[in-house]
Amino acid sequence: MTQEQVERLCQIAPKYGLYLEHQGSVITKVDEQTTDLDTAKYMPDQFIDLLSQMIATKMKADLWQWQ
Template structure:
C-alpha cells in the first residue's frame, strides 16, 4: 500500500464500524488498541482481508465471553 491508500482506508474505516490511526505507512491503532502494522508489505486487498480477520477474531472472543 502507499500512504494515500492508507489515509483513504483510515478515512473510510468508520463507515464499517472500525477506527484506524496511522503514522505514514504504519497503522498505529485499530479500534483504540495499539499496533504496528507496516502496510507497505501488503497489497490493499490483502490488508483489508487482514483487518476483517482481526475483527472476526475479536467478535468471536466477545461472543464466547458474553454473559
C-alpha cells in the first residue's frame, strides 16, 4: 500500500467501527492495541482482509468470554 492509501484507510476505518493510527505507511494502532504493521508489504485488498481477520478473532474471543 502507498502512504496515501494508508491515510485514506485511516480516514474511512471509523465508518466501520475500526480506529487506526499510522506513521507513514506503518499502522501503529488498531483500536486500542499498539502494533507495527508495515502496509508497504501488502496490496490494499490483502491488508483489508488482514484487518477483517483481526476483527473476527476479537469478536470470537469476546463471544467465548461472554458470561
